[in-house]
Amino acid sequence: MNHKPTLSFWQIWNMCFGFLGIQFGFALQNANVSRIFQTLGADVDELAILWIAAPLTGLLVQPIIGYASDRTWGRFGRRRPYFMVGALLTTLALLVMPNSSVLWVAVGTLWVMDASINVSMEPFRAFVGDQLPPRQRPTGYAMQSFFIGIGAVVASALPWLLTQYGVSNTAAAGLLPDSVKYAFYYGAVVLLAAVSWTVFTTREYPPEQLRGFSDAKPVSHRPVAATAVRGRGLAWLLLGVGGLAAVRYWALDKQLFVLGGGLSAYGLALLYVSYSRSHNMLTQILVDLQDMPDAMRRLAVVQFFSWLALFAMWIYTTPAVTQMHFGSADTASQAYNDGADWVGVLFAAYNGFAALAALLIPVLVRWLGLRLSHLVNLSLGAAGLLSMLVIRDPDWLLLSMLGVGFAWASILSLPYALLSDSLPAEKMGVYMGIFNFFIVIPQLVAASLLGVVLKQFFAGQAIYALAIGGGSLLIAGVCVLRVPDPSGDEPAVPAAINTDGV
Numbered sequence: 252m253n254h255k256p257t258l259s260f261w262q263i264w265n266m267c268f269g270f271l272g273i274q275f276g277f278a279l280q281n282a283n284v285s286r287i288f289q290t291l292g293a294d295v296d297e298l299a300i301l302w303i304a305a306p307l308t309g310l311l312v313q314p315i316i317g318y319a320s321d322r323t324w325g326r327f328g329r330r331r332p333y334f335m336v337g338a339l340l341t342t343l344a345l346l347v348m349p350n351s352s353v354l355w356v357a358v359g360t361l362w363v364m365d366a367s368i369n370v371s372m373e374p375f376r377a378f379v380g381d382q383l384p385p386r387q388r389p390t391g392y393a394m395q396s397f398f399i400g401i402g403a404v405v406a407s408a409l410p411w412l413l414t415q416y417g418v419s420n421t422a423a424a425g426l427l428p429d430s431v432k433y434a435f436y437y438g439a440v441v442l443l444a445a446v447s448w449t450v451f452t453t454r455e456y457p458p459e460q461l462r463g464f465s466d467a468k469p470v471s472h473r474p475v476a477a478t479a480v481r482g483r484g485l486a487w488l489l490l491g492v493g494g495l496a497a498v499r500y501w502a503l504d505k506q507l508f509v510l511g512g513g514l515s516a517y518g519l520a521l522l523y524v525s526y527s528r529s530h531n532m533l534t535q536i537l538v539d540l541q542d543m544p545d546a547m548r549r550l551a552v553v554q555f556f557s558w559l560a561l562f563a564m565w566i567y568t569t570p571a572v573t574q575m576h577f578g579s580a581d582t583a584s585q586a587y588n589d590g591a592d593w594v595g596v597l598f599a600a601y602n603g604f605a606a607l608a609a610l611l612i613p614v615l616v617r618w619l620g621l622r623l624s625h626l627v628n629l630s631l632g633a634a635g636l637l638s639m640l641v642i643r644d645p646d647w648l649l650l651s652m653l654g655v656g657f658a659w660a661s662i663l664s665l666p667y668a669l670l671s672d673s674l675p676a677e678k679m680g681v682y683m684g685i686f687n688f689f690i691v692i693p694q695l696v697a698a699s700l701l702g703v704v705l706k707q708f709f710a711g712q713a714i715y716a717l718a719i720g721g722g723s724l725l726i727a728g729v730c731v732l733r734v735p736d737p738s739g740d741e742p743a744v745p746a747a748i749n750t751d752g753v
Contacts, residue, residue: 604656632658
């Protein structure tokens with residue numbers, strides 16, 4: 252059969268360079284949105300629910316864009332049109348966000364920004380699977396991780412860097428400082444330029460050529476077991492409705508409505524599929540969800556606990572560090588803003604460590620294989636988050652970020668390397684979008700539960716959200732041992748570790 256050509260270093264560089272810009276925008280969002288919300292009047296226990304925009308837009312946008320890009324072909328290619336449209340929309344959102352005058356405008360802009368980032372980001376994962384032969388895919392995903400790290404280093408630290416050059420990092424109550432505003436403006440320029448570079452320096456294989464390569468997996472078409480799907484749909488619907496009723500009857504925290512609503516919506520979608528006689532985007536995505544490859548099902552659990560930890564960190568690091576290490580929750584105070592700037596430096600640090608880790612991970616994989624390498628890296632991340640509970644000197648939090656950086660680089664590369672070889676080329680986009688459900692679902696869980704847990708059990712102390720994140724990464728590391736390695740040549744697991752019992 253026809254083998255997919257091996258690409259040069261610079262070809263891989265060009266096809267991944269756009270991720271530098273995407274991550275520039277994503278890092279500005281992660282490092283500054285909680286700060287923006289608090290400045291505009293949000294309380295700490297409201298942050299999780301206000302962040303709900305990010306996972307909801309990902310849940311809706313990513314499978315749709317994956318499905319659509321699988322079926323797109325024209326003069327501008329298959330995935331590249333989505334790169335460009337998403338970049339343009341994200342650029343506009345980056346210009347609007349720091350000029351939000353009231354909280355609801357900032358929340359609405361977050362919806363637009365996250366949806367636009369997802370339009371560009373989702374096809375990039377499928378792009379590597381399209382362009383590279385299986386043995387080069389770990390390198391491609393590691394290169395993406397490298398650019399993610401580099402872009403996020405600069406973006407996360409940008410408000411702090413601007414402050415060092417004399418830009419004010421304080422403002423009147425309810426207003427954002429100039430250091431944050433200018434960081435978003437610079438981010439808009441970098442994002443558009445980097446994505447444009449990838450769009451105009453790469454090419455794509457036509458669909459018929461992709462199907463002819465030896466690594467193309469055949470597409471399976473299994474009939475839908477309508478009765479089984481209907482039963483699952485009814486069960487999820489009853490669980491969701493019961494949860495909504497319980498929240499209302501016992502006057503539980505309103506954030507739990509998100510979880511009950513999500514369960515109900517999934518149940519209704521499955522019921523629709525079980526009764527539908529038509530073939531459309533929704534039915535196909537849900538059918539593909541039911542027919543996931545075994546490796547994808549097991550990786551879903553790993554992704555769930557990994558991203559639950561990340562979302563806890565992104566939401567709560569700013570209030571945790573400003574409260575615990577800088578001693579202030581007053582968003583107009585110098586201490587709070589110094590702490591918030593330092594969080595930007597910490598986020599830059601873990602992304603910088605991730606860029607270095609991306610260079611080391613391929614070596615680690617050759618020694619330990621994909622699964623054990625991911626276990627090691629997730630364990631380092633867990634140690635980093637848990638250490639933040641005992642470290643008091645904010646400078647030493649940089650050491651915590653070393654472990655987080657290794658985990659972040661690994662999460663962005665090794666699960667996709669484990670997954671991509673098991674996916675059919677014709678459905679690479681939609682399956683990558685479905686795989687991202689298991690990034691989005693834990694974010695919805697975090698957004699609906701973390702605020703409640705902190706309020707009820709930890710007196711609103713944000714630092715304990717990071718402890719929950721550390722425990723979640725440990726669980727993810729253990730679960731990765733259950734995932735089959737598609738290469739079949741991974742080093743044996745030591746006898747002391749029984750993967751069958753995990």
